[in-house]
Amino acid sequence: MLSDDDVKWLETPQPGWSALRLPHMILEDSFVSGDSSGRRLSLRFFRHDPDRSLRAKVIFGPGTQGPPGHAHGGSMAAVLDDAMGGAAWMQGHPVVAAELTARFKTMLPLGARCVVEAWVSAVDGRKVRVAGRLRQGDGDTVFAEGEALFITLDPKKFGVLTSEASRIFSELDEGTS
Numbered sequence: 001m002l003s004d005d006d007v008k009w010l011e012t013p014q015p016g017w018s019a020l021r022l023p024h025m026i027l028e029d030s031f032v033s034g035d036s037s038g039r040r041l042s043l044r045f046f047r048h049d050p051d052r053s054l055r056a057k058v059i060f061g062p063g064t065q066g067p068p069g070h071a072h073g074g075s076m077a078a079v080l081d082d083a084m085g086g087a088a089w090m091q092g093h094p095v096v097a098a099e100l101t102a103r104f105k106t107m108l109p110l111g112a113r114c115v116v117e118a119w120v121s122a123v124d125g126r127k128v129r130v131a132g133r134l135r136q137g138d139g140d141t142v143f144a145e146g147e148a149l150f151i152t153l154d155p156k157k158f159g160v161l162t163s164e165a166s167r168i169f170s171e172l173d174e175g176t177s
């Protein structure tokens, strides 16, 4: 479903980005990143090293369709939710989403190469506010913007996921220091 060029594009970090190698336990069956067929969502996650925010490259496949030829709003919101949650985890906050707002700005053509940017905007006790943007990969068109409130949970509730996440991010630090 994806061309070799699309796969190469997805896997190539931009300057200042480090690839996040997420373990099978996180990817397997993930609603957003668990499909490897190219039919629905194809994503690769990265850290933007200068400010440790999150980046993802994403292609919306034919199985994400809403309006003919274009992505369903729910699929864009799901990608923003996942990326914004990942941005919080990446900064050491083991969170789940409590509230999410998405603004759909431009219809997103299926198959287009897109970039997601997500960053923590404020932390107040257990409340972690995160913002995100889904845009054209090789241009300035913004397809959707999001804001979300995440709530930090006791890391014990996530079992081994928390220690796996710490391991992934400390390996990145070793690689970039």
Ligand SMILES: CCCCCCCCCCCCCC(=O)SCCNC(=O)CCNC(=O)[C@H](O)C(C)(C)COP(=O)(O)OP(=O)(O)OC[C@H]1O[C@@H](n2cnc3c(N)ncnc32)[C@H](O)[C@@H]1OP(=O)(O)O
Residues within 6 Å of the ligand: 020, 022, 026, 045, 081, 082, 085, 086, 087, 089, 090, 095, 096, 097, 098, 099, 126, 127, 149, 151, 153, 165
């Ligand atoms: C790249 C990364 C790698 C690793 C990552 C892997 C995974 C990434 C995964 C990312 C996946 C994507 C993410 C997903 O999709 S996560 C899946 C979708 N989310 C859920 O299923 C969450 C369901 N909700 C809950 O579990 C509970 O309600 C939570 C935990 C959220 C709060 O219940 P809890 O009993 O713990 O807390 P509390 O009630 O004492 O409230 C605490 C404070 O928060 C405030 N508050 C609470 N709710 C709301 C609200 N709706 N609006 C405004 N404020 C709210 C509340 O007023 C209070 O404030 P204050 O009174 O203290 O001022």
